[in-house]
Amino acid sequence: MKLRRTSWPRELADAVTVASRDASGAKDDILAAVRLTDGHWVAGTRSAVYLPTDSPDTFRRVGWEKIERAGWDSEASILNIFETTDFGTPLRATELKVDDPGRFGQLLRERVDASIVIQRHVPLAGKRGVRIIGRRNPSTTDAAVTWNFVLDKGLEPDHPGVLDAAEAALREVREEFGI
Numbered sequence: 001m002k003l004r005r006t007s008w009p010r011e012l013a014d015a016v017t018v019a020s021r022d023a024s025g026a027k028d029d030i031l032a033a034v035r036l037t038d039g040h041w042v043a044g045t046r047s048a049v050y051l052p053t054d055s056p057d058t059f060r061r062v063g064w065e066k067i068e069r070a071g072w073d074s075e076a077s078i079l080n081i082f083e084t085t086d087f088g089t090p091l092r093a094t095e096l097k098v099d100d101p102g103r104f105g106q107l108l109r110e111r112v113d114a115s116i117v118i119q120r121h122v123p124l125a126g127k128r129g130v131r132i133i134g135r136r137n138p139s140t141t142d143a144a145v146t147w148n149f150v151l152d153k154g155l156e157p158d159h160p161g162v163l164d165a166a167e168a169a170l171r172e173v174r175e176e177f178g179i
Contacts, residue, residue: 007033008030008033008035008041008043009041011057012030012033012041012043013029013030015050015057015058015059016028016030016043016045016050016059019050019058019059019060019061020045020047020048020050020061022061023048023061024047028045028046028047028048029045029046030043030044030045031044031045031046031107032044032102032103032104032106032107033104034096034098034100034101034102034103034104034105035098036052036096036097036098037077037097037098037099038097039056040052040056042079042096042098042104043059043104044104044107044108044111045139046111046138046139047063047064047137047138047139047140048061048062048063048064048137049061049062049064049067049081049108049111050062051081051094051096062081062083063137064111064112064114064115064135064137064138064139065115065135065136065137065138065143065146066083066084066135066146067081067082067083067084067108067111067112067115068082068083068084068091068148069082069112070082070108070109070112072101072105077097077098077099077100078095078096078097078098079095079096079098079101079105079108080093080094080095080096081093081094081096081108082094084135084146084148087148087149087157088157111138114138115135115136115137115138116133116134116135117134117135117136117145117179118132118133118134118145118173118177118179119131119132119133119134120132120173122169122172122173124155124162124165124166124169125154125155125162127152128152128153128154128155129151129152129155129169130149130150130151130152130155130165130166130169130170131149131150131152132147132149132169132170132173133147133148133149133150134146134147134173134174134177134179135147135148145179147170147174149166149169149170151166
């Protein structure tokens with residue numbers, strides 16, 4: 001029998017196992033977790049972050065490649081997670097009130113960074129341009145690459161030619177890397 005010391009409850013591990021099997025068909029073990037000030041938990045595994053839902057027994061699985069960015073506001077004790085969305089729609093933001101993100105915060109930063117395969121800034125109008133980002137789930141090397149792009153401030157997708165130029169830049173980057 002293998003004994004393992006953890007700082008999260010067994011119910012959390014069981015709920016993450018159910019959510020991971022529902023999403024991917026495989027069990028995903030928790031690498032780090034943190035208890036929120038409201039008593040809910042958030043957990044991270046090799047392949048995803050498991051965010052709390054309205055039900056205390058269920059979690060929403062978000063693959064690391066779907067996290068645009070995260071940030072820690074130490075004054076407000078809030079960990080902000082921003083998920084990628086379709087171009088032109090606001091990022092999905094999740095605020096997690098936590099005293100100290102600790103090891104979970106380190107895992108979050110490491111896995112989001114590890115999901116980035118390619119990141120390139122392509123000028124479109126002077127120095128302003130588009131940031132092309134290719135991501136894949138860092139838990140496996142054969143995962144598909146997902147693409148998104150972010151326009152610099154001052155460039156709007158509804159301005160004539162901007163969206164076409166951004167999509168052309170995306171095609172060029174994909175062709176350059178053969179992805």
